[in-house]
Amino acid sequence: MFALVDCNNFYASCERAFNPSLNNLPVVILSNNDGCVIARSNEAKLCGVKMGVPVFQIKDIVAKNNITVFSSNYALYGDISQRVMNILVGLAPEIEIYSIDEAFLNLKGFDFFDLSEYAVKIKHTVTKNTGIPVSVGIGPTKTLAKIANGIAKKQKNGICILNNESEILNTLENLKVNDIWGIGGRYTSLLNKNNIFTAMDFLNAPDNWVRKYLSVVGLRIKEELKGNSCLALQLVRPAKQSICTSRSFGTLVKDFETLNEAVATFASRCAEKVRKQNSIAKILMVFVHTNAFKINDKQYAANRIINLPMATSSSIELIHYSSIALKSIYKSGYRYKKAGVILTELTDENIIQTKMFDNVDREKHQKIMKAIDLLNNSLGKEKVKIAAQGNYKRWKLKQEKLSPNYTTNFENIINVNV
DNA sequence: TCTGGGGTCCTAGGACCC
C-alpha cells in the first residue's frame, strides 16, 4: 500500500500559517511577476477564481470578495516544504518527495486498522508542527493513492483509504478520466472522442488500443488502476538532466546591457544549481523573446545553443559563453519580455573529459566557486557575484505583494507579544 | 498597463552500420 500526503492549498496555507487572521478568508497567490493565479484557498475557489487566470482579468472578483492577494514567495514555501517533508521522513520507513507539496509513503506491512490510525497520526503531526493542513490518500498503487487523495480533499476528515476491490471499482465508475494522474487535456479529448469518459471506461478499453494511442505510459496507468503496481517509489532523487533559469521581466527590456545582465544572472543561478547537485554541463542554451501578448509590438524570438569546449560548472565560464550566445541572437529595436538559460548534457563533476589544449585553470575556478557558494550560503543570496550580473536589476520581477521571509531571514522573524 | 517557471518520459522517423 502507498499513501499520498498532499498539503492543502499549499502556498495559501504557508501564508496563513504566519498570518492566521486570513484563516477562513479568500486568499490567492500569483505567479512570478504578479501575473496569474497559481494557488487559491478554498474560499477563493468558491468565489469563482480559476486556476491560472491572469489577475487583471479578475480584478472585480478580487475587489468584491475582498480577496487577499500575495506575490509568490518561494523562499518561504521551499522552507516550509522542507519542514513538512522532514516530519514525514520521521513517520514513514520509505518516502518519495514528489513535489514541493506532496510525498508518497510506502505502507508495506500495515493492516487496515493500522492504516486509518496512521493516516490520522500523519495529519495531526504535520499540522501541529508546521501549521499546514494535509490530506492523506491511501491505495494499493501510487495512481490509486493519488485518486484516494483527491477524494480525501473533499472529505471532512481529509482521509481516504481505498483498499478493497468493490470500493475501488465503485470509485472508478464515478471518476472522470481527466482526474486520473497522467491523463491530461490531450488524452482526455482523445478518450472522450472514443466514448471513454470514466476511469472504468478506460479500464475496459482494450490493451492494444491503449498501447497504440497512449503508449506504454497509458498501459501502465491502466495496470495501476487495476491494482498492479508499476510505478515504484523513487527513494533517492536522481540528479537533474537539465537545469533552467528563466524569468519574465517586470518591465520590457530594449538595450543589450540590461538583457546581458539578466542573462548573466540566469547563467549564474544555473551554475549554482548545477554545482549543488555536483554536476557539470556540456551544453548551454540562451533564449530571448518579446511579449507575444502585445499584438501591436514587433515580435522576435530566438535561441542559441553552445557546445562548450569542456563541461563546466563555473559561473565565470558559463556567464562568458551565455554572453557570446546572447550577442549572436540579440537584435536591437525589440522590446524583450523574457530570457533564460538552459544547461543540458549534465554529468557527474568527477567524470571530466580533459582536453589537450585547455587554457582554463579549472582548479582555480573550482576554488573560487566553492568560496562564493560558501559565502552566499551563509550570508545570503548574491552577496558575492560576478561583475557581469550588474547591480541594478532593471529587469527585475514585479513583486508588489510579497510576504516576509518569516523562516529564512532573521530580519523577518515575527515578534510575539506575551 | 497587465498573461509563470521548472521539469520528465516516450515515440516515430531519419541517418547510419554490417
Next chain:
DNA sequence: TCTGGGGTCCTAGGACCC
C-alpha cells in the same frame, strides 16, 4: 515481373506532471 534483414543512435515533437 522480381531488389534483404537486422541493428543502433539521435532528434524533434508530443504528451504529461507540479
